[in-house]
Amino acid sequence: MVLLGHGGSGHRHSDRILSLADRITSSGCAAAAIDGPFHGERVPSPLTPAEYQGRMVAEGISEVLDRMADDWVAARDLLVDAGVADRTRQAYFGFSMGTRFGLAAALALGTGLKCAVFGKFGTQSTTALDPGLHAPDRALNDASAIVAPVLFHLQWDDEIFPRPGQLQLFDAFASADKELHGFAGGHGHTPEHAPAVWHAFIDRHLVRAARPAGCPIIRGPVPWRPADTHA
Template sequence: MRFTSEQRLDDGVLEREFTLGEIPGTLWTPESAAPVPLILMAHNNGLPKGESRLVARARHTAAYGYAVAAIDAPGCGDRPRSAADDQARADLRRAMQAGEPVDEIFESFIGPLVEKTVPEWQTTLDALLTLPEIGGPVGYSGWTAVGIRLAVTEPRIAAAGFFAGGYVPLAQREEARQITIPLLFLLQWDDEGNPRQRALDLFEAFGTKEKTLHANMGGHVGTPWFEVDDGNRFFGRHLK
């Protein structure tokens, strides 16, 4: 892991850009002399680690007392992307906007992306846990499909918060039954990109006995800011 830049932000959080092989990432850490728990924060496919909503959540969470890390998934952010990936994203957006079936497009594009992204998160986790300012345990927050795979394959993940997605690859819908860690599931009731009933069915499928559903009115990007604070308290119960 090589840090390429750092800056102290107004809220006292230290923001550092890093590279790990081909993986670009950002690490936010609080003003604390003691090692702190780590939260991996993943955005949905195609959105960069520098997207404003993710950065705002990461800074607020770091100020709360956690180390927070985000990376760009393969083909996302500034990483090279193929014409086929761009076409798949365009086809997916067009079909969803038109109300057409998207399962086939979704499986062919998102399924392989999950397979490529999860090992990179595990490689990043290996490197982050060697830093003296990070003491574990580890939480996960964000993209549901990647989070499900991490929750069932990575024993270092102790708790997870998912931003509800009705569209999750079939493999992850099956893996959801294997999840046993505490889970917070956020659902936007009027999410134009994720069918409500699919999200509710997914919540029911999670195998853990300790799962909480927070549903709020509004569309995909309308998650109330207070859910960030609720998420921090959720992680506080399980990571501190």
């Protein structure tokens, strides 16, 4: 199963998530996506970047990272118990905000994580983001504990996450098998051929080794629970 994390201001039904899910399920593997914190069906109506970033900062970025990781593990366990996925074979995909939360999620998945695709995120950020979101030590600590193969997608001219910080994050991964793919352009640009590169990486490390039959994409809400009721 491949867990698909969306970017900021996106949601689990965004075009990129659905397109990737189609690629993944066509390979005979399950794909699952849940809404990120203060996104999608976790809020009554869409929030602006300033609004959802402010809510994360008010709650504490480390606490939000931990709770989102718990939600990913809960979603994984639910699908495993339903017979949809194999507990021992998962991959994670997510860029930008999907990497911010994906680092903690990938680590929480434990030995079941067989590979991950990250990118468009780093240890430095510009004034485009609320400074309260800045948590470079957490990102580096989580990355340094990830030993599964990693592909990192870097937009060379990223105006939100400067290149040096992205390179520092890539260097921190403990993976013996890691790849850095750099592309010209800013944060919002993705070359048309890039999805094929991501999919080939996941296929090589996850799908070819085990091809479960009949695995669907799972679409369903996972509520964002307040801190005092989160299990």
